[in-house]
Amino acid sequence: MYSYEKRLQTFSEWPFREDCQCTPELMAKAGFVHCPSENEPDVACCFYCLRELEGWEPDDNPWSEHAKRSPNCAFLHMSKTFDELTAIEYFHLEQERLRIYIKKMGHRKIAYFRDEVEATSKNLRALI
Template sequence: MLLKELGSASKLLSDFKDMYEYENRLKTFTNWPFRENCKCTPENMAKAGFVHCPDENEPDVVKCFFCLIELEGWEPNDDPWNEHIKRYNCGFLALTKPFDDLTMEEYYMLEMTRLRTFLVSVNQIILI
């Protein structure tokens, strides 16, 4: 069971590396239940760092590719950025410039923070 959880977590880390790009995050919202006349549109969800990860029981589950926080139970007027930031101090949300403008050193430091977050998450799986 532990090896299965670690394998799953490791795949998530690898898969989410491409999610620095807004367009890649946006593509995950193909079956997102909120589209118009609301704050939690696919565009706003992707801008806030979220990736759509639905399952059979919860069609509105999202996960931040960076801090790995998972949120569900969205309401049309929920603001993705505010919901994200009030629950976790995410390094991606703290960026002061567009991702494409980061220097190689800034990207490296950001990626090390993402890796550290992943390792903490895996450590919690091991302790459970």
């Protein structure tokens, strides 16, 4: 998803098209991919830092919103395009992106396990 074109392809069902700041083109340039859910058709996620944003409004600027909510995202601070990165620069970026991904997935698994333990405890208390 380092490729602008690949990110742009994800916005085929994006609800904001014209006369707004958050067009598919601007969203993709700011590092976002469109990842809608049934209840939230305007969820966008940074492919790099995995920050998910929803509730977009026509005058929201993707770069500004991304920077406000994830100021340390390395994608925001890249001074080169993907095609201009050296192999070592790409390796370091990808290493950090994978660290972020693994951390996020770990938190999700822990939250899921916590919910399961709570539900099981509640069911056991109901039996007593």
